[in-house]
Amino acid sequence: MNQILVTKSSMPDLNEYMEEISSMWDTHWLTNMGPKHKKFQEELCSYMGVENIDLLTNGHMALELTLQALDLHGEVITTPFTFASTTHAIVRNGLEPVFCDIDPFNYTMDTKKLETLITDRTCAIMPVHVYGNICHVEEIERIARKYELKVIYDAAHTFGETYKGKGIGTFGDASCFSFHATKVFNTIEGGAVCFKDKKLGEALYELKNFGIHGPEEVSAVGANAKMNEFCAAMGICNLRHLDEEIEKRKKVVERYRAHLEGIEGLRLNSIDPDVKYNYAYFPVVFEERIFGSTRSEVFDALAEQGIGARKYFYPLTNTFSAFHGKYDVMKTPVALSVSKRVLTLPLYADLAFEDVDRICEIILSCKK
Numbered sequence: 001m002n003q004i005l006v007t008k009s010s011m012p013d014l015n016e017y018m019e020e021i022s023s024m025w026d027t028h029w030l031t032n033m034g035p036k037h038k039k040f041q042e043e044l045c046s047y048m049g050v051e052n053i054d055l056l057t058n059g060h061m062a063l064e065l066t067l068q069a070l071d072l073h074g075e076v077i078t079t080p081f082t083f084a085s086t087t088h089a090i091v092r093n094g095l096e097p098v099f100c101d102i103d104p105f106n107y108t109m110d111t112k113k114l115e116t117l118i119t120d121r122t123c124a125i126m127p128v129h130v131y132g133n134i135c136h137v138e139e140i141e142r143i144a145r146k147y148e149l150k151v152i153y154d155a156a157h158t159f160g161e162t163y164k165g166k167g168i169g170t171f172g173d174a175s176c177f178s179f180h181a182t183k184v185f186n187t188i189e190g191g192a193v194c195f196k197d198k199k200l201g202e203a204l205y206e207l208k209n210f211g212i213h214g215p216e217e218v219s220a221v222g223a224n225a226k227m228n229e230f231c232a233a234m235g236i237c238n239l240r241h242l243d244e245e246i247e248k249r250k251k252v253v254e255r256y257r258a259h260l261e262g263i264e265g266l267r268l269n270s271i272d273p274d275v276k277y278n279y280a281y282f283p284v285v286f287e288e289r290i291f292g293s294t295r296s297e298v299f300d301a302l303a304e305q306g307i308g309a310r311k312y313f314y315p316l317t318n319t320f321s322a323f324h325g326k327y328d329v330m331k332t333p334v335a336l337s338v339s340k341r342v343l344t345l346p347l348y349a350d351l352a353f354e355d356v357d358r359i360c361e362i363i364l365s366c367k368k
């Protein structure tokens with residue numbers, strides 16, 4: 001049986017990668033902000049249309065160390081419809097997550113509900129650009145200004161995107177990206193933070209290197225989250241082919257839409273004309289009463305045929321057993337409902353059209 005996984009990591013041609021790393025056999029400079037790190041950083045600034053960026057071991061450390069660098073205390077408003085990392089970054093900093101519900105159409109923070117959650121303990125907002133859908137950035141900025149709150153975007157799904165022509169990394173005080181193997185753009189493992197304030201950048205740079213300020217001074221309790229040279233080299237190679245990869249993903253998404261658009265009981269991702277998408281995910285929400293089958297029944301039907309869709313994001317982070325029932329999931333009813341009804345379908349640049357056709361055929365065979 002032809003197995004199809006939900007994603008497949010992009011890799012450059014082996015020779016291209018070998019050429020990129022070959023100089024390391026002369027320099028023996030393998031990590032600690034070497035020439036590949038520097039080159040990759042410069043290329044990212046220009047590709048993303050940002051002025052400031054720092055590179056880290058992964059997207060999680062980008063989130064966690066950005067919060068630490070901002071020296072925050074109190075409550076951070078976020079959403080539970082995300083990967084574990086977002087909530088964990090908050091809690092691991094000794095901060096308290098306050099969960100805002102999501103917009104039923106693009107699944108990002110519902111800004112109509114955001115203001116009601118602000119207290120005198122609120123210090124920051126950490127919204128998530130879920131599936132590559134862009135948050136209501138203007139409204140978030142307005143509210144953050146009014147209450148003097150920091151905004152840190154979890155931008156793990158949005159590498160390469162623009163909103164109204166502006167690089168997605170230019171919004172908020174900081175935007176954190178993931179270059180994990182499963183993302184649209186990867187450095188094997190990796191992450192980055194785009195930031196506005198150079199002081200934040202300096203703090204972050206020290207925190208990713210044990211808090212070392214100078215040869216004889218350690219001024220913060222830092223971690224180790226430096227991107228190594230092999231990962232940076234992978235990034236340099238993958239970046240050369242990214243536009244092409246995104247174009248191929250777009251074609252795959254168009255193929256899915258051609259089959260599934262207009263089918264009663266299926267809700268496809270909404271499209272915002274102001275966004276240049278990276279086609280990171282293809283979520284489908286099932287309205288069981290109309291479609292006739294539940295999300296889980298469709299998931300099982302696909303699995304039986306060797307197709308790995310994902311219940312992404314299920315369960316919600318505010319229901320994790322790690323939090324021992326501390327958070328009331330009924331406060332985020334839209335997120336709860338979507339998490340029970342959504343499936344993200346396989347999507348990667350080289351996914352064959354015949355496979356897309358087969359996946360859609362199986363889904364449509366579940367319609368009653």
Ligand SMILES: *Cc1c(COP(=O)(O)O)cnc(C)c1O
Nearest residue numbers: 058059060083085156178179180
């Ligand atoms: C992948 C992901 C992260 C974490 O990134 P890593 O590079 O895997 O550490 C954080 N938030 C979201 C929404 C993600 O999808």
